[in-house]
Amino acid sequence: MAWFKKTRRPIARTGKAKASRVPEGLWVKCPGCSQAIYNKDLASNLNVCPKCAHHFRVSATERLKMLLDGDWIEHDVSLASTDPLNFTDTKAYKARLKASKAATGLKDAVIVVSGELDGLPVIVASMEFDFIGGSMGVVVGEKITRGIERALAERRAMIIVCASAGARMMEGALSLMQMAKICGALARLDRARLPFIAILTDPTTGGVTASFAMLGDLNIAEPKALIGFAGPRVIEQTIRQKLPEGFQRSELLLEKGMLDLVVDRRELKAAVAQALRFMTCAPAARPNLDIGSSVHSGIDSASAPITE
Numbered sequence: 266m267a268w269f270k271k272t273r274r275p276i277a278r279t280g281k282a283k284a285s286r287v288p289e290g291l292w293v294k295c296p297g298c299s300q301a302i303y304n305k306d307l308a309s310n311l312n313v314c315p316k317c318a319h320h321f322r323v324s325a326t327e328r329l330k331m332l333l334d335g336d337w338i339e340h341d342v343s344l345a346s347t348d349p350l351n352f353t354d355t356k357a358y359k360a361r362l363k364a365s366k367a368a369t370g371l372k373d374a375v376i377v378v379s380g381e382l383d384g385l386p387v388i389v390a391s392m393e394f395d396f397i398g399g400s401m402g403v404v405v406g407e408k409i410t411r412g413i414e415r416a417l418a419e420r421r422a423m424i425i426v427c428a429s430a431g432a433r434m435m436e437g438a439l440s441l442m443q444m445a446k447i448c449g450a451l452a453r454l455d456r457a458r459l460p461f462i463a464i465l466t467d468p469t470t471g472g473v474t475a476s477f478a479m480l481g482d483l484n485i486a487e488p489k490a491l492i493g494f495a496g497p498r499v500i501e502q503t504i505r506q507k508l509p510e511g512f513q514r515s516e517l518l519l520e521k522g523m524l525d526l527v528v529d530r531r532e533l534k535a536a537v538a539q540a541l542r543f544m545t546c547a548p549a550a551r552p553n554l555d556i557g558s559s560v561h562s563g564i565d566s567a568s569a570p571i572t573e
């Protein structure tokens with residue numbers, strides 16, 4: 266027997282548990298490198314991890330702020346789904362719509378605006394993943410189509426920022442028809458020789474990939490974005506094979522020729538502007554943008570004899 270015996274008791278809590286000193290939401294854990302990032306640092310870095318460049322998902326509105334110069338005009342704000350099939354799965358579709366509207370402040374999963382990107386007139390359709398998985402129903406299809414028609418009428422370039430789980434099953438075949446409708450409008454845009462750039466973000470899947478997301482004059486993706494038609498789990502179960510590393514991610518798709526570019530979000534606006542200038546033969550917004558003052562004087566002195 267021991268000399269002394271001490272019964273172990275758990276440390277007793279006195280009074281109320283001490284509240285955490287870190288307010289909720291001030292730090293974010295990066296899924297890429299598991300490091301804690303200060304929320305403000307993340308926001309100032311366009312929601313890209315400063316340590317490992319992991320691209321966090323961003324909302325449709327934040328996306329517009331990143332791409333456009335200043336204010337924009339939003340179109341077809343009032344369009345909303347009427348639940349044409351009176352659909353119910355685990356939850357009534359009407360209830361899903363209501364919850365998504367409350368959570369995002371939007372009436373459906375896309376915002377279509379006209380504005381300027383580095384001085385170039387554009388129409389941008391930006392998809393909101395938080396609205397029923399960015400799924401494409403009748404409203405999304407109609408708003409994007411009207412956006413393309415507006416681009417045609419006003420001779421603007423069209424940009425669609427994709428973030429979607431695919432067609433909206435709660436609207437059945439009606440949602441599938443949007444694929445053909447948008448593609449038809451894009452064909453008219455193509456005939457009018459106006460550029461269309463598809464920006465594929467994490468995730469772009471299903472009917473969106475199978476239609477307009479892959480029809481860009483340029484298909485640009487963000488790093489490590491999940492892009493595909495059926496999800497990897499479904500494919501694995503169907504073909505009964507283990508899928509390779511990086512399957513359905515931007516980098517592999519670029520290697521296989523499915524994409525034209527993979528661009529870091531922090532360079533995305535500049536890349537899109539450069540591509541649009543190339544396609545529309547528009548002059549640079551500010552000539553000698555990246556040329557230092559010393560080179561300026563060099564050009565001036567060189568051109569001087571010619572003008573005299």
Ligand SMILES: [Zn+2]
Nearest residue numbers: 295298314317
């Ligand atoms: Zn990270």
